[in-house]
Amino acid sequence: MAGTRTPADEAREAVVEAALGKLDLDAKTRLLAGQDMWSLPALPEIGLKSLVMSDGPIGVRGVHWTADDPSIALPSPTALAATWDPALARRAGTLLAQEARRKQVHVLLAPTVNLHRSPLGGRHFEAYSEDPYLTGEIGSGYVQGVQSGGVGTTVKHFVANDAETDRFTVNNLLSERALRELYLAPFEAIVANAHPWGIMTAYNSVNGTTMTEHHHLVNEILRGEWGFDGVNVSDWTAARATVGAVEGGLDVAMPGPRTVYGEALATAVRAGEVEEAKVDEAVRNVLRLAARVGILEGAEPVVTEPPATVDGEALAREIARRSFVLVRNQGALPLGEGRGEGGHKVALIGAAARDARVLGGGSATVFPSRVVPPLDGLTAALPEGSLTYAVGADPNEELAVADRGFTLRAVCRDRAGTVIGTGSAPNGQIQWMGDDLPEGVTHATLHSVELTGTFTPRESGTHTLGIKGLGAFTLTVDGTVHFDDIQRGTKDDPFEAFFGAPVERAQVDLVAGETYEVALRHVIVVPEGAPLKMIGFALAHQDPRRDPDELIAEAVEAARAADTAVVVVATTDRVESEGFDRKDLRLPGRQDELVHAVAAANPNTVVVVNAGSPVELPWREEVAAVLLSWFPGQEGGAALADVLTGAHEPGGRLPTTWGSHAAAPVTQVVPADGELPYTEGVFIGYRAWEKEGRTPSYAFGHGLGYTDWTYESIELGGGDAGAGAGSGTTVTVRVRNSGARAGREVVQVYLAPVEADAERPARWLAAFAGVEAGPGESVDVVLALPRRAFEVWDESTGAWVFVKGSYEVAAGRSIVDRRVAATINV
Template sequence: MAGTRTQADAAREAVVEAALARLDLDAKARLLSGQDTWTLPALPEIGLPSLVMSDGPIGVRGVHWTADDPSVALPSPTALAATWDPGLARRAGVLLAQEARRKGVHVLLAPTVNLHRSPLGGRHFEAYSEDPYLTGTIGAGYVNGVQSGGVGTTVKHFVANDAETERFTVNNTVSERALRELYLAPFEIIVENAHPWGIMTAYNTVNGTTMTEHHHLVNEVLRGEWGFDGYNVSDWMAARDTVAAIEGGLDVAMPGPQTVYGEALARAVRDGEVTEAKVDEAVRNVLRIAARVGILEGAEPVVTELPEAVDGAGLAGEIARRSFVLVRNEGALPLRPNGSVALIGAAARDARVLGGGSATVFPDRIVSPLEGLTAALPEGALTYAVGADPNTELGVADKGFELRAVCRDAQGNVIGTGSAPNGQIQWMGDDLPEGVTHDTLHTVELTGTFTPRATGPHTFGIKGIGAFELTIDGTTYYDDVQRPAKEDPFAAFFGAPVPRAQPELTAGEPVEVSLSHVVEFPEDTPMKVIGFMLAHQEPQRDPDELIAEAVEAARDADTAVVVVATTDRVESEGFDRKDLTLPGRQDDLVRAVAAVNPNTVVVVNSGSPVELPWREDVAAVLLSWFPGQEGGAALADVLTGAHEPGGRLPTTWGSLTDAPVSRVVPTDGELPYTEGVFIGYRAWEKEGRVPSYPFGHGLGYTDWTYESAEAEGTTVTVRVRNSGERAGREVVQVYLAPTEADADRPARWLAGFAGVEAGPGETVEAVVGLPRRAFEIWDEKASSWTFVKGSYEIQVGRSIADRRVATTINV
C-alpha cells in the first residue's frame, strides 16, 4: 500500500543490508539513540555521517535556535489547509526541502496531521483541519513536496495527540472506529499517497498504551496493514521503557545523549530481554532513511535531480493571499480606490506571523499590516491607531532591545558570547556559543540596551527555572531563585513569565538591561537544555483612551480596518485554551469603531477559531491566520483587490458554548473521546447547531453559479460558471450523504474537492474522483473496513452548509 518497490529501491536495500551486517550490537544500539538534541551518531565504519533532524512545519530552523541563520517563515498549517490546494502544499514542501538542504538538515519534523477535535486545542494552528480527508490530502501534498527535494519527513504526532493538557501522560480512550475513520485516517492517506520516510510517535497514551510502545498501532496497523517502511522516531523525551519501546516498534529515541536506547538497549539484548533481530529491524529502518536522503555510503539517494529553486518570500506571500478567508463582505472589500483608511490595532504594527513553541523560526524580515498597507496605499491615505493591545501579559523582550548572550565560568571569566535575536535563550544539547561547554558554563547573561517606544512604567519579567538576577538601568530588581509551579519538563519554555520589575522609562532614551542565570542540570535529565526568557510589557495606557483615539481615527476615514489577534499566551504548544475570546479589550474596540464607521473591516490574526460576537455589526471579516513573514504585504494585496482572498475554512468557526466537542482536560489522567466519529462539522450537524461560519465557507471577489453535477461511477463532473465581473478561483466541494438516515453515521462528509479558475462569464468543469474509503465504515466486530452499499446523494457546493447542485448514485 505504501508504494511499489523499484529497482533503485532494491539496490538501496542491498546497501542497507550490507551495512547492517557490518555493525556490532553496540553500534546498532547506539545508532537508535540520539547523540544530542537533533542528530543521530555517525558510524564511520559503514560510511554513515550523522543524520540531522530539524523542527518544522512552517520553516526549517536547523539545529540552532538563533536568528543568525534565518529561515523562511511560511503561513501556519491552518492557513495552508485553508487554500484547499494540495499542489500549493507540495510547492511549500519543495521550498522547505530547499531550506533544509541549505541548513544541512536531512529530516524535517513535520507535518502535524492531528485533528481539530476541540476548538480549545492550543496547538491547532500547527495542524491542518477538523476533517481527516482534507488533512490527509494537504499533508500528502506537503510530504511529496519535501521528499521530492531529497529531504525526509516525519508525519506527526502518531496518534490522537489532539490537545496539549497533560500531553505527556494523558490516556486518550478512543473507539477503534473513531481511530480508524478520524484520527488514523490522515496518516493512512499520507502513507498511501506520499510514502513518507518517517513517522513521529506521540507523548500520549491511547487506550492504555503509551504511543512509543504501541505494538498494535505501530507494528500491526502502520507497518503491517499500511506497509509503512520508514523510520519511527519518538517525540522528544517520549520514550520511557527500553524493552516496551523496541517491542512496540519505536526505532529512534530522541533526544540524546541519555535515552532508553544506546547502552540500555544493548544490555537488554545481552540479558535476553530483547532479541537482536528486533534491534536489527529498527536499525534497518534508520539505515533506509539514511540511504534515501543520500548519506549512506554506496547508496544512491532517492532524489538525484533537485527541483528548481523556489523564491521563498514570493511563495510565502502567495500562500498567505490564497489562505485568507473572507467570511463576510457587505461591499467593503476591495477597498475603495483613493479612499482613506484608518488602520487600527496593536497587531497591525507588531505582526504575529507564527505560533508559539517548537514551530518557531526566525525569518530575516517580517512585513506587518502597517508596513504592507503603507507601501500599497497612496501617501496620506493611511492613518494608524493602536486601539487595543491583545498583549495583556508579558511577552518576550523584542522591539527596542539589542541583546547578546555572555557566558561565564564559575570564577566569572567570560568563556564565550552568542547572539540573541530577542530576550529568549533556548540552547538544547550542544547548541552553545563557540568555546563554551556544559562542564565550564556557570552563568549566562543576557545583556544589552533597551530603547523604549513609550514613556511610563515598563514591566520586566523572567520566564525560567533557577537562580536569576535582573538589573535595569543600574538597579537590581530581582536576585533570587524561581521555581516551577508544576512538574513539567518544558516549563521553562511554555510557562508564563513572572513580573519582577517596573521602572519608569522615557521614550527614545536607551537604558542598560541585564538578566543573569545560573545554569544547573538535574542529574537525571535526558538532555541538557538552557532555556529562559527576559520578558517585557510596555506601559499600559488607559484602554478607554486608546479606544477613544481609534474611534476618532475611524470616524474620519472612508474605511476602518481593525486587526485583532491572539497572543502566544493564548495559542502555543504546551497548553490548551481556556476560552475562545480575543484577549484584552479587542471586542470592545471593534464594537466602538463599527458604531462610528459602517465601513469597518476586521482582520482576524489567529491560528485557529476565536469568537466574533460583533461579526454582524461590521461590513467585512477577513481571517488571516498566522500569515508568515510576508503577511502584511499579502494583506495589502487582498484588501486593495490586487488579489482575491482564496481561502475556505478548514475548520468550523463558532462559539464555545455551541461547540459540540470542547473537553480537553483529563479526569484522573483519562480523556474519553465519547463523541466517537462526531467531531467538527459532523458534530455540529448532528446536534443541529448553527456555527458562526461553517466548514468550507469562504467568499471571493466574484460570484459563481453551479450549473450541474453528473456522476459516472464514482467520478463526479461539476460545471460552474464565473457569474461575476472579475477572474477568480473557486473550491468545488463534494459531500457524500446517505439517502437513508443512519444515526451511527454523519449526515454527510467531505469526499472530494477541486479548485477551478475562470474569467468573467466562463464556464469550467471540476472533475472529482471519490475514493472507495468515502463509502466505507470501520466494523468493530469484524475489525475490518466494510463497504456500505446503497444510495448516496452527491451534494456539491461552496461549503458544508451551502450546497448548490446534487446527483444520486447507487453503489
C-alpha cells in the first residue's frame, strides 16, 4: 500500500544491506538507542553520521530549547486544518524542511494526527481535526512537503493518544471498528498518500498493550497491511521493556543514553530472549532512514536538490489569514472606512491584543525571532490616530515566564561555588536536556545554576514573582531574599518541571522605568536512575493586578467612543497545553464579562477568539462578528489586520465542532482505575452531535468570507463507486460567486445513507476542494468519491466491507448547510 520501490530505492537498499552486514551486535543495538535527547550515534565504520531529530509541528526548534536559536513559528495545526487546503499544508512542510536543514536536523517529530475525540483534550491545538478524512488529507500534504525537502517525518502519536490525563499509563479501550474507521484512518491515509519515513508510537496502551510493544497494530497493520517501511520511534521515555518493544516492532527507543535498547538489547540477544534477526530488521529501518536523508555514505539521498527557498514570515502570515474562521458577521467586517470626522475609529481591547498568544504549550514550543501581536498589526494598518487600546480583562491569572523587561543570564557553579560556565537566558527560562549544557559545564561538575540580571517594569505597582520548577531555590529581588526553600512536585510526571504551573513566591512594589537586580538560584539534583537528565526551571512574573472592575469600565468607555470595538479574548498555557486536559470550555478570567459589557456599549463589536481549540462563546448572539484566529503563529497580528481591514478575506472553515461543554456528546477524558473506555464507538465530533440531535454553536465545516456563494447544480458521474479511489464516482458541483468581490469557497461533499442505520453516522465528509472565483463567475468543481467513503469495518470478518445501497450525495458549506444534493445507488 505504501508504494513500490523505484530503482533509486533499490540502490539505497543495497547500500543499507552492505552497511548492515558490517556491524556487530553491540554496534547494531547501540544504533537503536538515543545517544542523547535528540540524536542517534554515528557509526564511522560504515560511514553513518549521527541522525538528529527535533520537535515540530509549527516550527523546528532544533536541539536547543532556547530563544537564542530562533525558529519560524507557523500557526497551530488546528489553524492549518482550518484552511482545508492540503496544498497549503504541503507548502508549510516545505518551509519546515528548509528550517530543519538550516538547523542540521534530519527528522521532524511531526505531524500530530490524533483526533479531537473530545473538546476537553488539552493538546488538541497540536492535532488537526475531529474528522479522520480531513486529518489524513492535511497530514498527507504536510508530510509530502517536509519530505520534498529531504527531511523525514514521524507521524504521531500512533495510536489513540487523544487526551493528556494519565497519558503515560492510561489503557484506552476501543473497538476494532472505531480504531479502523476513526483513529487509524489518518495514519493509513498518510502512509498510502505520502509514504512517511517515520512514525512515533505513543505512551498509552490500547486494549491492554502499551503502544511501544503493540505487535498487532505495528507489525500486523502498520507494517503488514499498509506496507510502512519507515522507522518506528518511541515517544520520549515511552519504551518500557526490552523484549516487549523489539517484539512489538519498535525500532528506536528515545531519548538516551539510558534506554531499554543498547546494551540491554544486546544482552537479551545473547541470552536467547530475542532473535538477532529482529534487531537486524530494526537496524535496517534506521539505516534506510539515514540513506533517505543523506547521512549514510554511498547512498544517494531521496532529495538531491532541495526546493526553492521559502519566505517564512510571508508564508506564516498567509497561512494565518487563510485559517481565520469568520463564524458570525452582521455587517461589521471588513472594518468601515471614512465614517466620522477622523475616519473609522477602532477600540482594540484585551490583554491578548497586546501580548499575543501565538502557539500552544509543551513540546510544540518554538522561539520566533519576532512576534506581531494584534496591537502592532492594527497600528501599522490603520490610519494614525484611529486606534485606541485598553486591556479590559487579563486571562493570565497565573504567572508567565519572565520575558518582557527582563535581561537575564545563567551562571553555572560547582559545589565550591566556582563559576564553571555561563549561558544566556533570553526569556527567563532554562531547559537543558541531556548534555545540552553551556560550554565547559558537565552534569558531574554542575551544582547550581543562577538566573541573574535586571528587570525594568513597564508598569508601577505590586509585581508578583515566582518559580517554575522542582527542587531547591533562592529568589532574590533588589538584595532581599523572598524565598529560600524546596519547591515540590504535585504529580508523577517526568516533565512536570517543564510543563507544570509556576508558583507565586514574592510580591514586590516596583516603579515603571526603574531597573532592579533579580536572581533565582537553583541547586541541581538529577534523580538517580532517571531515564534522562533534564534541568528545567524558570523565573516567573506577573504585572501589577489592577482592579478588574476598573479595567472593564475603561474598556467600555473606549468602546463607546469608537465606531467599532475589537475585543481579543484568549486561552492561556494553563488552559491549553501538553500535559493536562481541560476541565471545561470557558474562557479564563473575566473575559466573558468583558465581552458582554463592551457589546452593550457598542453594538458594532467584533470578537477575535485566540484559542487553539473550542471554547464557549456565551455572548456570540450579542456581538456583530466573531472571528476565530486559533494560535496564529508569529505573524498573527499582521494577518489579523489583513482580514479585519478587508485586504484579504478570512479563508478558514471549522475543522472541528464548536459548542458548549454541557452539550458536547463526548466529554470523558479522565480514566477510571487506569482505563478509559471509548464507549461512543465511531460517534465523535459531528457524528456524535448529529446522533444525539444536539445543536452546536457552530457546525463542522462552517465559515464565512466577504462574498456570497450560490450552489447552482450537482451532477454524479464517472463510473462505479465501488471501483476505488480515482476511478470511482465523481461529483461535479457548480458554484457561483454571487457577491461583489473575489473570494474562495471550500466545497464540501457529505455522504449519507438514504436508509438510516443506527450503527453508522447520519452522514460523513467524503470529499472537499477549494475554489476561487471573481464576482458573478461560475466554476465547476470536480471531486472524486473514494471507495473507502462507502466502506465500514466488519469486526466479524476482520475486513473492510463495501456497503451497497442508496446514498445522498450533498454539497454545501458545512455539515448542516448543504445546498445541492443527488442520489447514488451503489
